[in-house]
Amino acid sequence: MINEVLNKELVEIEATAVKYLTAFTRANIKDVMATYADDGVLMAPGMPASIGKDELLKTYTNVLEAVNFNMNYQIKEVVQTSGYWGFVRSSTDGTEVNKITGITSLTSYQELFLMRKSVDGVWQIARYCTVMISSKVK
Amino acid sequence: MINEVLNKELVEIEATAVKYLTAFTRANIKDVMATYADDGVLMAPGMPASIGKDELLKTYTNVLEAVNFNMNYQIKEVVQTSGYWGFVRSSTDGTEVNKITGITSLTSYQELFLMRKSVDGVWQIARYCTVMISSKVK
Numbered sequence: 001m002i003n004e005v006l007n008k009e010l011v012e013i014e015a016t017a018v019k020y021l022t023a024f025t026r027a028n029i030k031d032v033m034a035t036y037a038d039d040g041v042l043m044a045p046g047m048p049a050s051i052g053k054d055e056l057l058k059t060y061t062n063v064l065e066a067v068n069f070n071m072n073y074q075i076k077e078v079v080q081t082s083g084y085w086g087f088v089r090s091s092t093d094g095t096e097v098n099k100i101t102g103i104t105s106l107t108s109y110q111e112l113f114l115m116r117k118s119v120d121g122v123w124q125i126a127r128y129c130t131v132m133i134s135s136k137v138k
Numbered sequence: 139m140i141n142e143v144l145n146k147e148l149v150e151i152e153a154t155a156v157k158y159l160t161a162f163t164r165a166n167i168k169d170v171m172a173t174y175a176d177d178g179v180l181m182a183p184g185m186p187a188s189i190g191k192d193e194l195l196k197t198y199t200n201v202l203e204a205v206n207f208n209m210n211y212q213i214k215e216v217v218q219t220s221g222y223w224g225f226v227r228s229s230t231d232g233t234e235v236n237k238i239t240g241i242t243s244l245t246s247y248q249e250l251f252l253m254r255k256s257v258d259g260v261w262q263i264a265r266y267c268t269v270m271i272s273s274k275v276k
Binding site for chain 1: 179181182183184185186187214219220221222223225227229248250252254265267268269270271272
């Protein structure tokens with residue numbers, strides 16, 4: 001029974017990461033935002049941390065207006081660290097098209113999601129780090 | 139009493155991050171390695187994840203042989219999420235000198251440390267992400 005509960009939680013923790021990664025590559029800002037906690041923090045290359053929903057919305061709007069992403073993901077690990085916390089590590093790779101210059105790059109990243117269960121029982125992104133492994137013009 | 143225990147834990151969680159950041163900028167590989175758990179994972183720009191002490195030692199040896207870092211840190215938040223887990227968010231900025239080319243760059247990063255208390259009661263780095271904000275030749 002305990003294992004079933006734990007497995008259910010792990011499935012839900014992973015599902016939040018997958019929902020985020022899928023929404024991001026589809027430029028679905030609404031779904032991206034829905035995966036974040038209100039006090040969520042994004043740490044991404046080339047910019048200071050985006051803290052809270054207002055800053056997150058600005059950042060994702062700017063990024064997804066500037067670049068077309070077409071990324072595939074691999075989930076590397078899913079860990080529940082307490083009743084209300086867990087994390088997911090993943091990697092992504094694919095293509096990015098700069099919408100202004102039209103330049104296409106092959107890129108790869110790794111991600112660390114720190115997840116927290118809300119009072120409503122929904123696993124949300126509390127802190128999220130994405131690190132660039134490589135980028136080269138196609 | 140509970141608050142005192144919590145505060146003590148927060149102090150120790152932060153101390154592990156400070157020990158790491160200080161050892162890194164001093165190129166003290168032994169102290170860097172001592173802050174990691176045996177299954178620790180590093181996610182840093184420009185390379186795949188380094189998983190476990192063997193890979194971590196190779197990565198830090200290579201990085202610190204290639205570059206002289208002189209970084210200052212700011213601790214942004216320290217959170218304990220359960221009896222055995224916590225995290226630290228920080229930012230760093232300073233100079234990097236490429237030891238081969240001699241080129242000096244002004245760089246800034248942000249960091250997310252996922253910390254876990256060992257069975258011996260020592261807070262260690264379980265997962266660590268460092269994201270480059272900016273880099274420009276001085």
